[in-house]
Amino acid sequence: MGSRASAIDGTARAATVLPVGKVSELLGIPAVTLRTWEARYGLGPSGRTSGSHRRYTSADIKRLRRVQQLIARGVSAGDAARLSLGGDATTGHxxxxxxxxxxxxxxxxxxxxxxxxxxxxxxxxxxxxxxxxxxxxxxxxxxxxxxxxxxxxxxxxxxxxxxxxxxxxxxxxKLSADKDRPILLVHSPAERHTLPLVVLRTALLERSRPVVVVGPDANERAVLQAIARTDPTTVVLWATIRRPGQLKLRNRVRETGSPFLLAGPGWPAAAAPIESLVAALEALTTPRHSTKF
Structure with a gap:
């Protein structure tokens, strides 16, 4: 794989325009597939020779390589093509x-x-x-x-x-993990800053950890029912600011006997709440953490 990439980079620098057969050879993509991608997704050659023959430029080859990488991660060809045509957002300062x-x-x-x-x-x-x-x-x-x-x-x-x-x-x-006892992510009463738990859920699913999010509109009864129904490995209580009912919910969760973590700036510093995504992942994916506060 490394030698192929080196060959592609070297050839792309040496020539600004390449015919479909050469691109097929360099990338390991059948010529018929390249033509299909051009017809369906607009991933065709953008360069032209002096004789007006269409040729793939270095930028075209780079785009095709990105499509290959996305497909290798499980993305469909159509979605990979659309994302690659949008420009590379992952480069630069x-x-x-x-x-x-x-x-x-x-x-x-x-x-x-x-x-x-x-x-x-x-x-x-x-x-x-x-x-x-x-x-x-x-x-x-x-x-x-x-x-x-x-x-x-x-x-x-x-x-x-x-x-x-x-x-x-x-x-x-296709990331999901519905089996086994989940981690339960719970918003404190009236919490509207839901994004941190969205990202935490995503990161946990990347690590194949079962996870369920209880939405911000769930009342105390709904949270306790969710705990009883799922028997979670850990309950995470998220809060950005202190609100009425927050400490009562924490106490009720404690009474269930389920391990729990406090997270976010809305909890007293004395409770040592989790304050970052990295810290939350470490606490939830390593067996050595203490989960009761």
Whole structure:
């Protein structure tokens, strides 16, 4: 595989235009498949010789390689083609990637925004997408809101796009884990910041951990019923700020005897809540952690 990639890179540098047969040989893709991809998805050659014969350019070859990589991760050819035609969002300096993401959100380019995020999930996984792209984007918006207060709509569009793209990513990779006792992710009463649990669920499914999310509209009774019904390995109680009923819910969860973790800035510091995605994953996927507070 490494020698093939080296050959492709070397040939692409040496020649800016290549015929279909040569591209087929370099990439290991049958010529008939290349022609099918061109007809169905628009992944054809963009260069021309002096005699007006169409040829694949270095950029075309790079795009086809991305399609191959996405298909190898379980993405359908159609989705891989569409994502590859959207431009490579996973290259360049992190600050530039974040800026491109924010520009798409501000212009309400929802399709571009979602496709960019799906590709980042596919290339990096949930943890890196969150820590190097999404979280910095939200921090930028928080700073802007403190100065001008004019970006609530952008935050909502971005949050919705992250939620949609995470679900699409899970579907594309066919990631699910419904068997065995799950980890139960629970929002505290009236909690509206649901995105952290969306990303945590995605990261857990990447690790083949069964997980169930109890939505923010669930009342105390619904949460306790979910615990009784699923017998979870761990209950995660998420809160961004302190709200009425939060401590009561924690106490009721404790009474069930289920191991639980507190997560988010809405819990007292004395309770040592989990404060990052990486810390949550470590606590939930290693057997040595203490889960009762």
């Amino acid at each position: 992190p600050a530039h990637r974040t800026q491109r993401l924010l520009e798409a959100a501000e212009s309400l380019a929802v399709t571009e925004l979602t496709d960019t995020l799906v590709e980042c999930f596919l290339n990096w996984g949930a943890v890196e997408t969150w820590t190097t792209l999404v979280s910095p984007a939200f921090r930028t918006l928080e700073t802007r809101f403190g100065r001008t207060g004019d970006c609530t709509d952008i935050e909502l569009v971005l949050a919705a796009a992250v939620t949609t793209s995470a679900e699409r990513y899970l579907q594309l990779r």
